[in-house]
Amino acid sequence: MCGIIGYIGKKEVIPILLEGLKKLEYRGYDSAGIALVDQNKIIRRRVEGKISALETSLKKEELAGDYGIGHTRWATHGRPCEENAHPHQDCTGAFIVVHNGIIENYLAIKETLRGEGHNFETETDTEVIAHLIEKYYQDNLEKAVLRAIQDLEGAFAIAVISNHDLQKIVLAKMGPPVVVGLGEEEYFVSSDLNPLLSYTQNIVFLDDGDLAVITPSGAEFFDFSGNSLDKKIDRIAWNPLMIEKSGYKHFMLKEIFEQPQVIRDTFQGRISLDTGKIFLSEIGIDEKRLRDVRRVVLIACGTSFHSSLTGKYFIESLAGIPVDVEYASEYRYRDFILDKDSLVVTISQSGETADSLAAMRAVKEQSPMTLAVCNVAGSSIAREADGLLMTHAGPEIGVAATKTFTAQMAALVLLALYLAQIKGNMDAKTSLDLTQELQRIPHKIEKILHQADAIEKLALKFKYASHFLYLGRWANYPIALEGALKLKEISYIHAEGYPAGEMKHGPIALIDDKMPTMAIIPKDRVYDKTLSNISEIKARLGYVVVVADENDKDIRSKVDEVITIPSVYPLFSPFLTNVPLQLFAYYIATFRGADVDQPRNLAKSVTVE
Ligand code: F6R
Numbered sequence: 267m268c269g270i271i272g273y274i275g276k277k278e279v280i281p282i283l284l285e286g287l288k289k290l291e292y293r294g295y296d297s298a299g300i301a302l303v304d305q306n307k308i309i310r311r312r313v314e315g316k317i318s319a320l321e322t323s324l325k326k327e328e329l330a331g332d333y334g335i336g337h338t339r340w341a342t343h344g345r346p347c348e349e350n351a352h353p354h355q356d357c358t359g360a361f362i363v364v365h366n367g368i369i370e371n372y373l374a375i376k377e378t379l380r381g382e383g384h385n386f387e388t389e390t391d392t393e394v395i396a397h398l399i400e401k402y403y404q405d406n407l408e409k410a411v412l413r414a415i416q417d418l419e420g421a422f423a424i425a426v427i428s429n430h431d432l433q434k435i436v437l438a439k440m441g442p443p444v445v446v447g448l449g450e451e452e453y454f455v456s457s458d459l460n461p462l463l464s465y466t467q468n469i470v471f472l473d474d475g476d477l478a479v480i481t482p483s484g485a486e487f488f489d490f491s492g493n494s495l496d497k498k499i500d501r502i503a504w505n506p507l508m509i510e511k512s513g514y515k516h517f518m519l520k521e522i523f524e525q526p527q528v529i530r531d532t533f534q535g536r537i538s539l540d541t542g543k544i545f546l547s548e549i550g551i552d553e554k555r556l557r558d559v560r561r562v563v564l565i566a567c568g569t570s571f572h573s574s575l576t577g578k579y580f581i582e583s584l585a586g587i588p589v590d591v592e593y594a595s596e597y598r599y600r601d602f603i604l605d606k607d608s609l610v611v612t613i614s615q616s617g618e619t620a621d622s623l624a625a626m627r628a629v630k631e632q633s634p635m636t637l638a639v640c641n642v643a644g645s646s647i648a649r650e651a652d653g654l655l656m657t658h659a660g661p662e663i664g665v666a667a668t669k670t671f672t673a674q675m676a677a678l679v680l681l682a683l684y685l686a687q688i689k690g691n692m693d694a695k696t697s698l699d700l701t702q703e704l705q706r707i708p709h710k711i712e713k714i715l716h717q718a719d720a721i722e723k724l725a726l727k728f729k730y731a732s733h734f735l736y737l738g739r740w741a742n743y744p745i746a747l748e749g750a751l752k753l754k755e756i757s758y759i760h761a762e763g764y765p766a767g768e769m770k771h772g773p774i775a776l777i778d779d780k781m782p783t784m785a786i787i788p789k790d791r792v793y794d795k796t797l798s799n800i801s802e803i804k805a806r807l808g809y810v811v812v813v814a815d816e817n818d819k820d821i822r823s824k825v826d827e828v829i830t831i832p833s834v835y836p837l838f839s840p841f842l843t844n845v846p847l848q849l850f851a852y853y854i855a856t857f858r859g860a861d862v863d864q865p866r867n868l869a870k871s872v873t874v875e
Contacts, residue, residue: 268293268294268337268338268339268340268352268365268366268367268442268457268869268873269287269290269291269293269294269337269338269366269456269457269458270290270335270336270337270352270364270365270366270423270424270425270444270455270456270457271283271286271287271290271335271336271337271364271425271454271455271456271457271461272333272334272335272336272364272425272427272435272437272454272455272456272480273286273333273334273452273453273454273455274332274333274433274434274435274452274453274480274481274482275333275449275451275452275453275482276451276452277452278330279302279330279331279332279333279334280300280302280324280329280330280331280334282454283300283334283335283336284300284317284320284321284324284336285461285464286336286454286456286461287300287317287320287336287337287338287461288317289460289461289509289663290338290456290457290458290460290461291316291317291338291864292663292664292665292863292864292869292870293338293340293366293457293458293869293870293871294338294339294340294341294869295315295316295317295338295339295340295864296314296315296339296340296341296346297312297313297314297315297338297339297341297346297347297348297350297351297352298312298313298315298316298317298319298320298336298337298338298339298351299311299312299313299320299336299337299351299352299353299364300312300320300324300334300335300336300337300353301334301335301336301353301355301362301364301427302329302330302331302332302333302334303331303332303333303334303427303429303432303433304329304330304331304332305332306429306432307429308355308359308360308362308427308429309329309331310353310355310359310362311323311324311329312348312351312352312353313348313351314346314347314348314351316864317338332433333427333433333435333482334427335353335362335364335425335426335427335435335455336353336364337351337352337353337364337365339351339352340869342368342391342874343368343372343389343390343391343392344388344389344390344391345389349387349388349389350388350389350390352364352365352390352392354388354390354392354393354395354396355393355396356384356396356397356399356400357384357385357397357400358400360400360428360429360430361396361399361400361403361410361426361428361430362396362426362427362428363392363395363396363399363424363425363426364392364424364425365391365392365395365422365423365424366422366423366424366442366444366457366873367420367421367422367423367424367440367441367442367873367874368391368420368421368422368874368875369391369392369394369395369418369419369420369422370391370419370420371417371418371419371420372390372391372394372420375394375398375417375418376393376394379394379397379398379401382401384397384400384401391420395414395415395418395422395424395426396426398413398414398417398418399411399414399426399428401414402414403428403430405431406431407426407427407428407430407431407434407436407479408434408436408477408479408488409492411424411426411436411438411477412438412477412488412490412492415438415440415490416490418440420441421440421441421442421620421873421874422438422439422440422441422442423437423438423439423440423441423442423443423444423457423472424437424438424439425437425444425455426438433481433482434479434480434481435453435455435479435480436477436478436479436480437455437472437476437477437478437479437480438476438477438478438490439472439473439474439475439476439477440474440475441474441620441873442457442618442620442873442874443457443458443471443472443618443645443646443871443873444456444457444472445457445458445459445462445469445470445471445472445644446469446470446472446478446480446485447462447465447466447468447469448466448468448469448470448485448499449465449466449468451482452465453480453481453482453484453485454466455478455480457871458616458642458871459502459504459642459644459661460509460661460663462502463502463504463505463506463508463509464506467501467502467503467504468499468500468501468502469499469500469501469502469644470485470487470497470498470499470500471500471644471645471649472487472497473649474646475489475490476488476489476490476495476497477489477490477492500643500644502643502644504660504661508660508661509661509663515856516664516852516856516862516863517662517663517664517863518664518666518668518756518852518862518863519852519862520664521662521663521664521668521669522668522669522715522845522848522849522852523715524659524660524669525668525669525672525708525711525715525845526707526708526709526711526712526715527708528657528658528659528660528669528672528673528676529672529673529676529707529708529711529841530708531658531659531660531673532657532658532659532673532676532677532680533676533680533704533705534658536548536680537680537701537704537705538701539701539702539705541694541697541698542694542697542698542699542700542701542702543687543697544680544683544684544687544697544701546655546680546681546684548655549637549653549654549655550652550653550654551609551635551637551652551653553688555635556609556635556684556685556688557688557689558607559587559607559608559609559635559685559689560587560588560605560607560608561587561588561589561590561605561607561608561609562581562587562588562589562590562608562609562610562611562685563589563590563591563592563602563604563608563609563610563611563629564577564578564589564590564591564592564611564613564678565591565592565593565594565597565610565611565612565613565622565625565626565629566591566593566594566612566613566614566622567593567594567595567614567619567621567622567872568667568751568872569615569666569667569670569671569748569751570613570614570615570619570622570667570670570671570674571591571593571594571613572671572744572745572747572748572751573613573671573674573675573678573744573748574591574611574613574674574678575591575743575744575747576675576678576741576744576745576840577589577591577611577613577674577675577678577679577681577682578590578591579740579741579744579837579840580675580678580679580681580682580837581678581681581682581685583682583837584679584682584683584685584686584691584692584700584837585682585683585685585686585689585691585692586686586689586691587685587689592625593621594612594619594621594622594624594625594626595621595625595875597625597628598621598624598625598628602628602629602632604629604632604634605634606633606634607634608634608635609634609635609636609637610626610629610634610635610636610637611636611637611638611639611681612625612626612636612637612638612639612647612651613638613639613674613678614638614639614640614645614647615640615641615642615657615659615662615667615670615674616640616641616642616645616870616871617638617640617641617642617644617645617646617647617648618642618645618646618647618871618873619647619871619872619873620872620873620874620875621872621875622647623646623647623650624875626638626647626650626651627650630650635652635653636650636651636652636653637651637652637653637654637655637681638650638651638653638654638655639655639656639657639674639677639678639681640654640655640656640657641656641657641658641659641662641670641673643656655677655680655681656677657670657673657674657676657677658673659672659673662870663863663870664862664863665755665863665864665865665868665869665870666752666755666756666851666862666865666868668752668848671748671844672841672844672845675840675841676841679704679838683697683700683701700835703834703835703838704838707834707838707841707842710831710832710834710841710842711841711842711845713832714831714832714842714845714846715845715849717829717830717846718849720829721829721846721849721850721853722849722853724811724827724829724850725849725850725852725853725854725857726853726857727827728759728782728854729854729857729858731759731782731854732759732760732780733759733760733761733762733776733780733781733782734750734753734759734760734761734762734781734782734783734784735750735761735762735764735773735776735777735781735782735783735784736749736750736753736761736762736763736764736783736784736785736786736847737763737764737765737766737769737783737784737785737786737796737799737800738763738765738766738785738786738796738843739765739766739767739786739792739795739796739799740790740791740792741790741836741837741839741840742786742788742790742839742840742843743763743765743766744840745786745840745843745844745847746763746764746765746766746784746786747763748763748844748847749761749763749784749786749844749847749848749850749851750762750763751763752847752848752851752852753847753850753851753854755865755868756851756852756855756860756862756865757851757854757855757858757860758858758860758865758866759854759858766785766792766795766796766799766800767792767795767799769799769802769803770799770802774802774803774806777803777806777807777808778806778807778808779807779808779809781808781809782808782809782810782811783800783803783808783809783810783811784811784812784813784847784850785799785800785803785810785811785812785813785825786812786813786843786847787800787812787813787814787818787821788813788814788815788831788834788836788839788842788843789815789817789818789833789836790836790839791836797821797824800812800824800825801824804824804825809826810825810826810827811825811826811827811828811829812825812827812828812829813829813830813831813843813846813847814828814829814830814831815830815831815832815833815834816830816831816832816833817833818830829846829850831843831845831846
């Protein structure tokens with residue numbers, strides 16, 4: 267949901283801002299802009315479209331600056347166009363703002379400011395911030411920012427510069443993420459870590475209610491009352507190579523292929539190979555409290571909601587604890603009821619999804635135990651939960667989540683086994699057998715990845731499909747949902763995920779020779795039932811592709827196309843069945859010429875409601 271960047275230091279500013287924006291582009295890509303201060307002159311350039319359009323436009327001029335800020339936009343208020351692109355400015359052009367978030371009371375502020383003689387150029391909510399700073403400025407930029415943000419309702423991460431108070435970038439955060447990178451005599455501002463990894467690993471994560479003043483000699487931090495803060499410097503283990511394509515055509519494809527390693531990394535140090543014991547004391551919630559957990563609630567959005575659904579099957583089957591899975595965007599507004607022995611787990615790749623964060627905060631008011639499953643250390647959800655179980659997927663750049671989905675399933679299966687073990691619900695032999703089976707999963711995924719060419723050929727047949735139905739049952743029902751989501755978000759083909767057994771209650775009416783079905787049918791407890799559901803589709807001239815066990819020789823005569831997966835313990839089959847569906851969606855999208863890594867209308871991190 268928009269990316270903001272800033273740099274102050276001795277290097278050339280424009281290349282750093284552009285490189286940074288490219289790494290943030292997955293957050294939004296409908297327009298972009300930068301503003302520089304050159305001695306005491308402000309230079310502002312904006313374009314509609316992607317960062318490449320901004321880069322092309324900047325090449326036409328000889329520009330330089332001492333420091334600057336930039337923005338890549340995902341439109342909320344005001345259509346995507348140059349005029350609405352950030353940075354925004356006040357009436358005089360002296361106060362320049364980039365913003366991620368939404369100012370809910372901007373119309374009221376605009377009206378007041380108009381009455382006071384301010385003129386507005388854009389349809390955006392952000393522009394009011396620049397005018398408020400203009401209004402309150404006396405002799406110091408941070409003081410004006412502190413005063414201006416008192417008038418704002420909503421969510422914001424802002425970076426501000428001005429030629430009235432030079433050599434300064436002022437940041438403020440309430441909601442969306444923003445971090446400061448501390449280099450050698452150079453300082454960086456960014457919405458996330460990715461742009462900073464090539465320059466520094468020393469990062470300060472701003473909290474809500476923090477203000478930062480960045481100058482060439484350092485960074486200072488304050489609360490919104492102006493009191494000085496002593497912020498912790500985190501050292502980040504990610505490295506710049508992790509955010510390169512490494513020869514793959516798209517980040518998404520690279521990230522699909524990284525999944526075996528992601529599982530190994532997420533299991534690393536958490537499973538005893540000799541005994542099958544799970545070590546998760548690192549999560550920071552007292553084992554005794556976890557032993558008393560009687561109910562688990564998993565809250566998440568989108569793909570993370572789907573991994574949470576698989577978590578329900580893992581935890582209920584392995585630990586014997588009832589699990590509810592909830593959309594964060596719904597749960598936050600519910601009159602939910604939680605007991606002190608409920609464990610509420612928020613699952614979020616980014617750790618910044620506004621609905622997930624708000625739902626977790628609402629839960630904390632009733633004070634049961636909260637745990638976060640996150641991929642970004644230092645993110646808001648990771649920091650605010652009582653406990654933290656990190657997924658070790660590394661940075662995910664493709665907007666469509668793939669490897670982080672798999673890492674979330676890996677973390678949730680560990681949690682399920684851990685709860686089972688500490689509650690005494692699982693004997694030693696079962697623990698060992700199951701954890702050994704889990705260790706074999708990465709290799710089995712590698713075998714599926716070797717079939718990528720065959721899946722690509724199959725995908726070509728569906729290049730012109732308009733609709734697709736995805737069916738699965740039991741542990742693979744969530745994978746049907748996830749498979750359909752991947753297809754629709756990157757190829758723009760309408761796809762519906764459905765529990766196979768529910769077909770006959772309505773959706774079967776859709777079946778004809780133009781509605782292909784992708785059915786997931788591993789050898790599990792519902793195999794025969796799923797097979798009957800498939801026969802019902804075949805009887806109505808539906809074209810059926812299945813993901814099936816490689817040893818299932820009979821299936822070939824009953825369906826039109828088969829993608830195989832290695833045999834696996836049925837409860838763990840989602841780790842495998844999901845992978846061909848990711849590849850299938852990926853290849854269809856590439857055949858249709860879609861922008862796989864940056865699908866239209868989407869943004870990686872949804873930091874607005
Ligand atoms: C889909 C996708 C989204 C995210 C959702 C939650 O491919 O990426 O549906 O899963 O926006 O994001 P996180 O996990 O960051 O909370």
